Structures are given as C-alpha cells and as structure tokens.
Amino acid sequence: MRDVAAAAGVAVMTVSYTYTRPDRVAAPTRAKVLQAAERLGYRGPDPVARSLRSGSTGNLGVVLGEHLTYAFEDPQAARFLAGVSRVCVQNRLGLVLIPSTGEPDDVDRVREAAVDGFVLWTTADDDPVVQAVTATGRPAAIQGGPAAPGLHLVSADDQAAARAMARHMLAGARSPLVLSQPLDRERWSGLLRGPDTDVLFPVTRTRLTGYREAFEEAGRPWGDVPVAVVGRHSREEGRQAVAAVLDDVHPDVVIAMSDQLAAGALDVLGDGVRVSGWDDSELAAERGFPSVRQSLFDQGVACARIAAGLTDTVDGASWELALR
Amino acid sequence: MRDVAAAAGVAVMTVSYTYTRPDRVAAPTRAKVLQAAERLGYRGPDPVARSLRSGSTGNLGVVLGEHLTYAFEDPQAARFLAGVSRVCVQNRLGLVLIPSTGEPDDVDRVREAAVDGFVLWTTADDDPVVQAVTATGRPAAIQGGPAAPGLHLVSADDQAAARAMARHMLAGARSPLVLSQPLDRERWSGLLRGPDTDVLFPVTRTRLTGYREAFEEAGRPWGDVPVAVVGRHSREEGRQAVAAVLDDVHPDVVIAMSDQLAAGALDVLGDGVRVSGWDDSELAAERGFPSVRQSLFDQGVACARIAAGLTDTVDGASWELALR
DNA sequence: TCGCATCTGTGTAACGGTACACAAACCGTT
DNA sequence: AACGGTTTGTGTACCGTTACACAGATGCGA
Numbered sequence: 001m002r003d004v005a006a007a008a009g010v011a012v013m014t015v016s017y018t019y020t021r022p023d024r025v026a027a028p029t030r031a032k033v034l035q036a037a038e039r040l041g042y043r044g045p046d047p048v049a050r051s052l053r054s055g056s057t058g059n060l061g062v063v064l065g066e067h068l069t070y071a072f073e074d075p076q077a078a079r080f081l082a083g084v085s086r087v088c089v090q091n092r093l094g095l096v097l098i099p100s101t102g103e104p105d106d107v108d109r110v111r112e113a114a115v116d117g118f119v120l121w122t123t124a125d126d127d128p129v130v131q132a133v134t135a136t137g138r139p140a141a142i143q144g145g146p147a148a149p150g151l152h153l154v155s156a157d158d159q160a161a162a163r164a165m166a167r168h169m170l171a172g173a174r175s176p177l178v179l180s181q182p183l184d185r186e187r188w189s190g191l192l193r194g195p196d197t198d199v200l201f202p203v204t205r206t207r208l209t210g211y212r213e214a215f216e217e218a219g220r221p222w223g224d225v226p227v228a229v230v231g232r233h234s235r236e237e238g239r240q241a242v243a244a245v246l247d248d249v250h251p252d253v254v255i256a257m258s259d260q261l262a263a264g265a266l267d268v269l270g271d272g273v274r275v276s277g278w279d280d281s282e283l284a285a286e287r288g289f290p291s292v293r294q295s296l297f298d299q300g301v302a303c304a305r306i307a308a309g310l311t312d313t314v315d316g317a318s319w320e321l322a323l324r
Numbered sequence: 325m326r327d328v329a330a331a332a333g334v335a336v337m338t339v340s341y342t343y344t345r346p347d348r349v350a351a352p353t354r355a356k357v358l359q360a361a362e363r364l365g366y367r368g369p370d371p372v373a374r375s376l377r378s379g380s381t382g383n384l385g386v387v388l389g390e391h392l393t394y395a396f397e398d399p400q401a402a403r404f405l406a407g408v409s410r411v412c413v414q415n416r417l418g419l420v421l422i423p424s425t426g427e428p429d430d431v432d433r434v435r436e437a438a439v440d441g442f443v444l445w446t447t448a449d450d451d452p453v454v455q456a457v458t459a460t461g462r463p464a465a466i467q468g469g470p471a472a473p474g475l476h477l478v479s480a481d482d483q484a485a486a487r488a489m490a491r492h493m494l495a496g497a498r499s500p501l502v503l504s505q506p507l508d509r510e511r512w513s514g515l516l517r518g519p520d521t522d523v524l525f526p527v528t529r530t531r532l533t534g535y536r537e538a539f540e541e542a543g544r545p546w547g548d549v550p551v552a553v554v555g556r557h558s559r560e561e562g563r564q565a566v567a568a569v570l571d572d573v574h575p576d577v578v579i580a581m582s583d584q585l586a587a588g589a590l591d592v593l594g595d596g597v598r599v600s601g602w603d604d605s606e607l608a609a610e611r612g613f614p615s616v617r618q619s620l621f622d623q624g625v626a627c628a629r630i631a632a633g634l635t636d637t638v639d640g641a642s643w644e645l646a647l648r
Numbered sequence: 649t650c651g652c653a654t655c656t657g658t659g660t661a662a663c664g665g666t667a668c669a670c671a672a673a674c675c676g677t678t
Numbered sequence: 679a680a681c682g683g684t685t686t687g688t689g690t691a692c693c694g695t696t697a698c699a700c701a702g703a704t705g706c707g708a
Contacts, residue, residue: 001665016665058436067413086392089391097409097418114383114438338657370695
C-alpha cells in the first residue's frame with residue numbers, strides 16, 4: 001500500500017480511504033490511486049492487517065462438539081448451521097468451523113481462533129471448550145447447553161417437550177422403547193435400563209428427564225424402561241440399534257430423539273408399531289409419525305445474532321407437538 | 325504482552341517465546357512469565373497479530389458455489405466437506421466457509437478472506453469468484469471445475485463415467501429419462517429435450533456430454549432425449565421432478581446424477597423401472613440400483629492438501645461403476 | 649585454564665493497515 | 679472581503695506479534 005501511495009503520488013491514508021471510504025476521496029484522485037494499484041498488482045487492503053488495527057475480524061466461530069465429519073452428516077446440525085450461515089451472509093461475516101473432538105488441543109483451537117464471537121453446538125457439561133470460549137470474553141451463544149456465565153443459552157424447553165411426547169406415546173403402550181442420542185462421550189451405543197439422568201450431554205439429559213417424568217407419572221418405573229443409545233442421528237443407526245435390541249425387548253412403541261432414528265425403527269419393526277421422532281422433518285410427515293416440532297434453523301439464527309453482537313437478549317425457542 | 329513482560333520483569337521476546345517455543349526459555353523464567361500472565365488475565369498471543377507478522381493465517385477457505393443453506397443439505401457437499409475438514413483437523417487448520425451466491429459482493433468476500441488457500445466447490449464457468457481466487461495468488465484447488473490457470477483441478481473422469489453408465493442403462497431401454505442437476509444458475513428446473521451441451525456448470529456439462537455420447541452411440545438422437553432438471557440433490561426434489569414430467573414421458577429407465585434423485589424417481593415410479601444413481605451412497609445399496617462410485621471424501625482431502633500447500637500434484641480421482 | 653559450542657535472554661525493526669486530528673482548499677453567504 | 683462550513687488530503691501513532699541478530703552466561707572437553 002505504501003508503494004501504491006508513492007506511485008500515485010498521494011499519502012498512504014488516501015489509498016486506504018480509496019478502498020474503505022471511496023466517497024471520502026475525490027473522484028480524480030481515486031482514479032489515480034486505483035490505476036496505480038492496477039499497475040503494481042495491488043489487490044486491496046490485507047484483511048489480517050485490517051483486523052489487527054480495527055480490532056474485529058469479521059468472522060464468527062462455530063464450535064462443533066463432535067468430529068467435523070459427523071457434523072456434516074447430521075441433519076439437525078445442518079439445519080442449525082444453515083441458520084447460522086444465514087446471519088453470516090446477511091451481515092457479511094465469515095463462518096469459521098472449529099472442531100472440538102474431546103482432545104486437549106481443542107482449547108488451543110478456540111484460543112487461536114481469529115473470530116469476533118462464538119456459537120457452540122452440542123458439547124458436554126464438562127467440555128473444557130466451554131470454559132475456553134467464555135475466557136475469551138467475546139460474545140458467545142450455545143444451543144442446548146451446557147449453560148455457563150457469559151454464555152447465552154438458546155434452547156427450547158426440551159424437558160417439557162419430551163414429557164409431553166412421552167405422555168402422548170405411552171397411552172395404551174405395552175412395551176415402549178426409548179431411542180436416545182449419546183449420554184456422554186463414552187455412552188454412545190448399547191441398551192440401558194432407565195439410565196440415571198446424571199448425564200453429561202445436557203440436551204440428552206434434559207430429554208431423558210422429561211421422558212422419565214412421563215413414565216413415572218404413568219406408573220411405569222423408569223428403572224425398567226429400555227433405552228437404546230446410538231452414536232448419531234442417521235436412519236441406518238436407528239435400524240441397527242433397534243435390530244440389536246430385539247433379543248431383549250419387543251417394542252410396540254418407540255420414542256426416539258430424532259426423526260431419522262424413528263424412521264430407522266420403523267424400517268425394522270414395520271408399520272405395526274407406533275413411533276415418535278424429534279424436529280419434525282420431511283421424514284415425519286412422509287411416514288406419518290408424530291414429532292416434536294422446533295426450528296433449529298431459528299435457533300441457529302438466534303445464536304449467530306448473539307455471537308455477532310447484534311443483540312444480547314434471548315427468547316426461549318418455541319416448540320410444539322406435531323401429532324399425526 | 326508488553327504488560328506481561330513488564331510485570332514479569334523480562335523482555336517481550338521472552339514472553340513470546342514462552343508461548344511459541346517453551347523449550348527456548350528456561351523453566352523458572354517460563355513459570356514467572358506464565359504467572360504474570362495469569363495475574364494480568366493475559367490469554368496468550370493474539371492470533372490476528374501473529375498472522376500479520378508471520379504471514380500465514382492457519383485457515384483454509386472453502387468457497388461454496390451455492391447458498392450456504394443448501395450446502396449443508398446436499399449429501400454430496402457434506403462428503404466433500406468432510407474430506408476437507410479431515411485435512412484441516414490433522415494439520416490444525418481452521419476452516420472458513422465462504423458463500424458464493426452469484427451476487428457481486430462474492431468477489432469481495434474472497435478478497436477479504438483471511439485464509440492461506442482456497443478450495444472451490446461447484447461453481448459455474450463464468451463465476452467471477454474463480455478469477456478472484458486465482459488473483460490472490462494463494463494455492464487453490466477446485467472440485468469438478470471450471471479449470472483455470474493457477475487452480476488445481478480435482479476431478480474424476482465424469483464424462484467417461486457418465487458414458488459408461490448410460491451405455492449400461494440403455495441396453496433394452498424403451499423410454500429413458502435423464503435426471504440432471506442444474507445446467508447453470510438459470511436452468512435449475514423443468515423438462516428439456518437433449519439440451520445443448522453448452523452448459524455453464526462444468527460438472528453437469530461433462531456428464532451430459534458423456535450421456536450424449538452413449539445415446540448417440542446407441543443410435544438414439546440426443547435431441548429427443550428428455551432431461552428433467554432439478555435444483556438440488558434431495559430425494560424430495562427427485563420425486564417432484566419425476567412426478568412433474570409424467571404428463572409428457574413415461575420412463576422405464578431413469579439415469580440420474582445422484583442417488584438421492586434416483587431414489588426419488590423410484591419412489592414415484594415404483595420398482596418396475598430401472599434407475600441409476602451417482603456417488604454410490606447407502607441409498608443405492610439399499611434400494612439396489614447401480615451407481616457411479618467415486619469418493620468425494622477423497623477428493624475433498626485432495627483439494628484441501630493442495631490448498632494447505634502440503635502438495636501440488638493431483639492424481640485424477642478414480643471412479644467405477646457399481647452395478648447391481 | 650582455555651576455547652568453543654550451547655543455552656538464555658534482549659533489542660530493534662518490521663508486518664500492513666486504520667484512527668484520529670489537523671490543515672489546506674474550496675464553497676456559498678452576507 | 680470576511681466568515682463559517684464542507685471537502686479533501688496528510689502525518690503520526692499504534693494495533694500485538696514475531697524474525698533476526700546479537701550478547702552474556704554456562705557447560706564441557708582437552
């Protein structure tokens with residue numbers, strides 16, 4: 001830029017203004033500068049230097065609490081990210097993906113991220129990344145949880161939704177099965193009986209608590225309830241999980257934490273059983289099973305707006321039962 | 325950092341070394357520095373300043389040639405991005421998503437991106453973003469195309485694959501239908517007859533050319549071939565597109581550019597028809613239709629390695645027909 | 649004890665911009 | 679002609695690091 005200024009015979013600041021505030025510089029001068037830039041092959045201000053001086057990077061960081069590979073394959077994550085990216089595009093912000101795989105260098109990644117704010121997606125209560133994010137002092141929002149001081153929580157009332165859906169499904173149920181997402185980084189597959197609701201993934205915990213309330217309310221001891229756990233929200237995982245428990249239980253009702261899992265259960269068990277899902281995707285409408293409707297897209301938007309510093313108030317995200 | 329140095333009674337450089345090359349500074353000094361940092365609430369070197377000085381950002385930019393919202397919902401894009409992110413995680417690189425929506429400020433976004441290299445995904449021949457990327461002079465790779473000087477092309481031989489698959493499907497076909505992804509930013513839905521292969525999206529063009537060769541080889545005039553175009557690779561779009569053309573054509577064979585579209589066609593037409601897909605996902609195995617097998621994950625890896633400057637040679641990506 | 653290699657710690661000078669404040673030139677009024 | 683207000687251009691710091699080169703201290707073999 002110094003060279004351009006010299007070549008154009010103007011001050012460095014004039015060149016700077018030419019790019020950042022074109023109206024601040026007279027047309028002939030501007031032309032002279034641009035021409036000199038062209039001649040010298042100068043492509044405009046360096047974004048890094050600009051960030052350093054101005055103090056903002058124009059980037060939003062999204063911390064994904066799972067291996068990035070999975071994040072792209074999880075339909076729920078995709079909806080959420082779509083919401084985040086909507087805000088980014090509208091406000092000309094970059095979107096930086098930051099994986100958090102449970103390894104020690106996660107916190108370094110957060111500390112070294114050149115972003116103005118953070119959005120967090122599905123992490124465990126004890127994830128050090130949460131602390132690392134709040135320690136930056138930059139605006140941050142988290143979907144689902146865990147809550148933390150300095151971290152805005154965006155979430156629907158999952159506990160109430162889970163309770164309501166379980167209540168609905170339990171009517172007339174003989175042998176209900178719960179199909180759950182992972183409880184923590186260790187427990188992500190297999191069959192449990194009424195697991196303690198002392199679970200590290202906050203969203204899972206909240207939902208299980210809601211289920212438990214509905215079961216106990218209906219006079220069914222939680223300790224007897226079979227809960228099949230899967231690693232991620234894919235139809236295939238749903239199929240496998242259900243197939244794997246058929247030796248032990250023969251469900252006539254399946255209460256699942258996603259539509260993908262519910263559809264997988266239907267694939268294996270046939271239309272004779274009643275299933276319920278979560279997030280009310282196309283799949284639920286298509287196969288005609290009830291689902292908890294909430295907009296992860298909107299929650300992504302809400303998180304991003306906070307991280308971008310556009311607002312710092314959060315409304316509780318809404319939900320409702322889509323019964324079919 | 326200056327303050328920390330003062331508080332610890334050492335030079336600024338010593339503080340810098342404490343973080344970047346801990347072995348370069350004696351243990352007692354290091355402890356003194358870290359303690360002073362703790363006391364002052366200093367959280368380590370600022371990433372932006374570091375980038376400015378050292379000349380590299382530690383970020384890879386991925387330019388998505390469609391609205392980000394769709395990128396997350398396109399299974400092909402997800403596989404590709406998974407490959408890119410694998411490389412990022414392994415090399416401690418950040419992943420910056422850069423949307424390219426066809427609007428004029430796309431090029432600004434590229435110019436202002438604080439990244440060391442670029443990966444491009446599905447853009448049109450005339451997309452100014454391609455020029456913007458090469459103009460940065462930073463390493464860059466593109467999947468599928470368009471090719472450009474200074475831009476490494478990672479791609480399977482789509483034309484040969486398309487020709488081979490079409491040849492296979494045309495045997496005994498009475499009324500074949502082609503199900504295509506968009507031809508350019510305008511033509512992304514509707515029914516065409518043997519469209520000119522003068523198409524702006526290079527991947528689409530290459531595949532259509534391959535199909536055309538197979539059709540003409542089989543003595544079927546390309547101008548008569550019905551080609552249904554959809555906006556994106558979802559099963560639902562496939563269903564709608566096929567349903568929409570049933571007034572005009574009654575296909576007994578559907579040659580689709582993705583498994584999702586192929587599955588959608590099967591949904592509408594029933595098992596009586598033969599369909600083929602592309603990318604050989606679970607869907608193809610499950611419904612038992614043939615598909616072009618290629619690894620978009622591997623192509624993502626290849627692109628990322630180039631953009632990261634880890635290599636600058638490209639092997640042609642492999643493909644094969646998965647016949648069923 | 650000398651000589652030389654290895655450790656540690658220190659200045660200085662960029663990296664490439666923008667914030668800010670100020671000065672000169674220019675305008676239309678009165 | 680004097681005056682206040684708006685353009686337009688300029689200088690000077692400073693943003694927070696690290697590259698580089700150098701100096702004193704230390705260790706160790708001969």
